[in-house]
Amino acid sequence: MSELGKRARRLLLVSWCSFLTAAVATMLVFAFVDPAMMTIQGAESLSRRSVYALGFLFFWGTGAGAALLALWMAGAEHERGAGP
């Protein structure tokens, strides 16, 4: 890992934290929502397995987006000397 720099570590942090929240969100949402009962844009051909996986990837993506944005903005603040 010695060759990984600051950017790689930030990416790790972002992907890992969003992974954790995505796992929890997937569990919670699909405990109450049965993919077999829902239609997505009129398409009903997606299997439960696909919806679970796509749902997880979706939560992971949105979580990573939020974390990345927050980190970037906190970093910009830090460079101006205003933030933590």
Add this chain to the structure above:
Amino acid sequence: MNGPASAPATANYVAEDKIYPREVSGHFARLRSLAVWVLLGLFYVMPWTHLHGRHAVLFDLPARKFFVFGLVMWPQDFIYLTGLLVIAALSLFLFTALGGRLWCGYACPQTVWTEAFLWMERFTEGSRSEQIKLDRAPWSARKLLRKGAKQLLWIGFSLWTGVTFVGYFAPIESLLHGAASASLGPWETFWVLFYGGATYGNAGFLREQVCKYMCPYARFQSAMFDRDTMIVTYDAERGEPRGARRRGADARAAGLGACVDCTLCVQVCPTGIDIRKGLQYECIACAACIDVCDSVMDRMAYPRGLIRYTTQHALDHATTRVLRPRIFIYGALLLLLVGGFTLGLVRRVPLGLDVLRDRNALYRVLDDGRVENVYDLKLMNKTERTLRLVVTVSGAGQLATDPSPAVFTVAGGEVYSVPLRVRRPAYDPVGAEDIRLTIHAEGDERLQASSQARFIAPLQ
């Protein structure tokens, strides 16, 4: 404790040299080996274990059913999973307050898999010094062979881990069959590679960096610590001033403490810290430094325990109290939750009933002067056998079902949807009322579930 909060934010991102933890033997290393064998053994064996003719543990996501040691959990039983997670978290708090980072040192998957990967690394590349030499050496046939063998072992083990992980969600026999005949579904392939890749990356390369930079528990565990918590610590009072000496030399005459400054405690540390600098948040309490220091103390004929498990209070020559308010609070909460969880599980009824009012009409008045409401029932048979379920209705008015009696046969593990008509004399003074629909298994009144619904009648 030196938490990250007190360090500048950029300190989280210092580039580091690769850490080569030195192999260590001793009491705590044996304990960890035992933990690795037991925990990894359980993980790899469980998907193959059968109970009553089906997998002992199978989280069948496509069917939305979890099979756990003969119990069949449905999405409606989500509360049990939540309870289990809360119990796990509280146990972690209790054990941390008592014994420090026991979880990190012996039970965390990161520790356990890293240990297994280290074994493979030592098997192919040799001891710590041989590994350092090999890394510095130019590429040769021997280096290629050793590095190649390590990668082969690592990748094979990771893939097997990925297959095993997916084996918790799909029968592992059919998974292997699919993999052998190259007919594995796209999602199975994806998850096998995903989990295998994560194992390879975390245990092969990231290792202690996961604990230092990625683990949330490492950041907040110090909140559970107090001066009576067991920590791995160096006895500076006894050890300082440190210094090299000949064996058998009189340390006191030379003005030296017990530490011979051999730096073995630093070499064995998987996170690369020097325990002699005091308690640090990087320390995962693996106790490798205790084992190695004890072996040095034995060789020097000094008493063991220069580095040892102890408490801050004991180091300060104060009394250590095991029973303290936080232990009682964590303990009481845990007892309460475990009690509630067990009671809930014992009293869990493997039947379910959902009632939805028919949306087309509020009510219908029949020729015989009675009023009729229609409900859509979902009868859930969570047992493994076919049941005949009897639906009864109760309320303030003279209610009757149609058909009467309403008996439906529902196969084991099935959800049966059926419309049910409930009738009552129309001009009952009760008016609209809340009614209760109850199902019970024919011949077994204890198997019973009920649900409330609204019965609507015309105004007087």
